[in-house]
Structure formats: C-alpha cells, structure tokens
Amino acid sequence: MLGDERYLYLGFHGCEKQLAMEILLQKKDFHQSTNDYDWLGSGIYFWENDPQRAYEFARDVKQCNEPFVLGAVLDLGYCLDLTCRKHVQSLVSVWSTIVRPIYDSGNIKPNKPGRNVGENGELMLRFLDKYVIESLHKFNEAKGFEAYDSVRAGFWEGQEIYPTAGFREKNHIQICIRNPKCVLGVFLPKR
Structure with missing residues (x-):
C-alpha cells in the first residue's frame, strides 16, 4: 500500500557522556522522556x-x-509521520472531536515559548501538542487499533537564512521512539 514502506533512519541523541558510554556498553537503555511539554509525546x-x-x-x-x-x-515501525498528510489528518480529527472541548474549558495548557525560547519566539514548551498526540495514542488503544511505534515531525526553528526564506538555520526533523525495539543499534558518530 502506498505510504506504508519501511526504511531505516539514522537518529542522533544528545546526552551526558557517561550515560552514552553506558548505553554503548549495554549497561543502560535510553531514557524515555515523559515531560509534559515533549511535543511528540513520551518516548526517546x-x-x-x-x-x-x-x-x-x-x-x-x-x-x-x-x-x-x-x-x-532506527526502524520507525508503525510511524505517526507528521510529514505526511494522512497522519496530520489523524491529529486534526483527535483535536476537533476529543481535545478541543477540553482545551476550550481551560483544562489543557497551551504551547508557549518557555525558558529556552527560540530566536523567533518558537513555542518550545509544547503542552498542547503532547496532549493531542497522547490523546491519539489513547484513542487507538481504546479502539483496539495498532499502537504507533514512533512519531516523526519537522520543526522550523531559528532565524531565516535570508529575507523571506522558507528555510531557517535550525530546521530539523525529530523522531520520538515509543517502542524501544525500534532502536536496532547504537554507534559513535565520527567527529
């Protein structure tokens, strides 16, 4: 089926050197982030x-x-890929049917700049984004649908690289691994 191909990805994780060495030696696993502002939900x-x-x-x-x-x-497995229209539509559906009434009542924090504000006021603390994505995961679980192994999305951050540019100096694609089995191996990148 179109759009359901599987690929291997290279991901890079920033952490303390000591933790990196322990992960490389298989003494520890990657830490799953569960902050309430993690924009792609809980995961690595x-x-x-x-x-x-x-x-x-x-x-x-x-x-x-x-x-x-x-x-x-990384093998992203069954991926909520927010660079693809069909997956964005899943978020739109969850937002409009499940999350928006709760948000309108004031019971969910909005996204906000936070302490580590981007150069252009990017919303770095993504409370609402996390809530919407986690609501999609809960909806799928309640309905008996397949769980997503990962979430992938682009983020436009930083200064324009020239006037009216669609490119910014810190654009990136981020991957959140929900299923640790999607991490096939680790390595030391070349400096």
Missing part, C-alpha cells in the same frame, strides 16, 4: 540525520556537564 528523542543539533541540544538546553552524541539505527 532523536534528531534525524543531525548530530550537530543533538550536540547543541545536550550542551545548550539540557546543559550537560559533558555533552555527547550517540548515533542510532
């Missing part, structure tokens, strides 16, 4: 094909003592 976050952004995140946002980057080979 990777920067697709971008070790530099993973390092900058570990250094600047996580403020690691020894920022480090691990590479991972």
Whole structure:
C-alpha cells in the first residue's frame, strides 16, 4: 500500500557522556522522556540525520556537564509521520472531536515559548501538542487499533537564512521512539 514502506533512519541523541558510554556498553537503555511539554509525546528523542543539533541540544538546553552524541539505527515501525498528510489528518480529527472541548474549558495548557525560547519566539514548551498526540495514542488503544511505534515531525526553528526564506538555520526533523525495539543499534558518530 502506498505510504506504508519501511526504511531505516539514522537518529542522533544528545546526552551526558557517561550515560552514552553506558548505553554503548549495554549497561543502560535510553531514557524515555515523559515531560509534559515533549511535543511528540513520551518516548526517546532523536534528531534525524543531525548530530550537530543533538550536540547543541545536550550542551545548550539540557546543559550537560559533558555533552555527547550517540548515533542510532532506527526502524520507525508503525510511524505517526507528521510529514505526511494522512497522519496530520489523524491529529486534526483527535483535536476537533476529543481535545478541543477540553482545551476550550481551560483544562489543557497551551504551547508557549518557555525558558529556552527560540530566536523567533518558537513555542518550545509544547503542552498542547503532547496532549493531542497522547490523546491519539489513547484513542487507538481504546479502539483496539495498532499502537504507533514512533512519531516523526519537522520543526522550523531559528532565524531565516535570508529575507523571506522558507528555510531557517535550525530546521530539523525529530523522531520520538515509543517502542524501544525500534532502536536496532547504537554507534559513535565520527567527529
């Protein structure tokens, strides 16, 4: 079926050097992030094909003592790929039928800039986005639908690289792995 192909992806994860070494030696697993502002929901976050952004995140946002980057080979499995229209439509449906009434009543925090505001006021604390995505996961579970193994989406961040550009200096694609079995292996990227 069109659009259901499976591919391998390279993801990069920024963390403390000590944790990276323990993951490489299979003494520990990747930490599943469960912050209430994680924009793609709970899971293990990777920067697709971008070790530099993973390092900058570990250094600047996580403020690691020894920022480090691990590479991972990922099979996204059954992926909620928000670069594809059909998956965006799933979020629109969940928003309009399940989440919007709760949001309108004031019981869900909106997305907001937060402490680590992007250069252009990007909404870095994505409370509402997480709520919508987690609501989709709960809906699928309640209906007995297949659970998503991962979530993938693009994020436009930073300054325009030239006037009226559709490109920004920190654009990236992020992957959230919900099913740890999708991490096929880890490696040290070349510096």
